[in-house]
Amino acid sequence: MKVAFTTSDGTHIDTHFGLAKEIDVYEVSQDGFNFVETLTFEGDLEEATHEDKITPKMEAVLDCKILYVKAIGTPVGNKLMKQGVTLVRAQEYDTVPDILHMLVNSLNGSVPPMLRKALLEENNSFAYSQNEE
Numbered sequence: 001m002k003v004a005f006t007t008s009d010g011t012h013i014d015t016h017f018g019l020a021k022e023i024d025v026y027e028v029s030q031d032g033f034n035f036v037e038t039l040t041f042e043g044d045l046e047e048a049t050h051e052d053k054i055t056p057k058m059e060a061v062l063d064c065k066i067l068y069v070k071a072i073g074t075p076v077g078n079k080l081m082k083q084g085v086t087l088v089r090a091q092e093y094d095t096v097p098d099i100l101h102m103l104v105n106s107l108n109g110s111v112p113p114m115l116r117k118a119l120l121e122e123n124n125s126f127a128y129s130q131n132e133e
Contacts, residue, residue: 003068017057
């Protein structure tokens with residue numbers, strides 16, 4: 001499955017989706033993760049009209065199962081969720097490598113509740129215990 005991160009440095013999830021000039025995309029599986037590409041968005045994103053800056057980004061991440069952001073506007077977030085993208089607002093201390101390792105571990109073990117739907121749809125053979133306490 002593909003996972004995207006709004007990042008300014010490749011490590012920290014520190015950018016609002018609408019202002020992100022770069023979005024890093026990784027392929028994540030039970031065997032590990034691989035960097036796929038950096039999606040780059042040019043121009044003055046603070047001055048661009050909403051549609052000019054948001055539409056290309058939305059289209060670029062539609063093949064991603066999960067999108068990690070610092071923040072995202074509610075209307076844009078709702079549109080992405082309707083298209084099947086799971087949104088996660090990262091915490092200040094979250095880093096891209098830590099999240100990638102967590103996702104691989106989750107695919108091989110117990111899944112965090114907020115990612116259960118995204119991960120289970122991607123890997124139908126993956127099972128988790130519903131009786132966790």
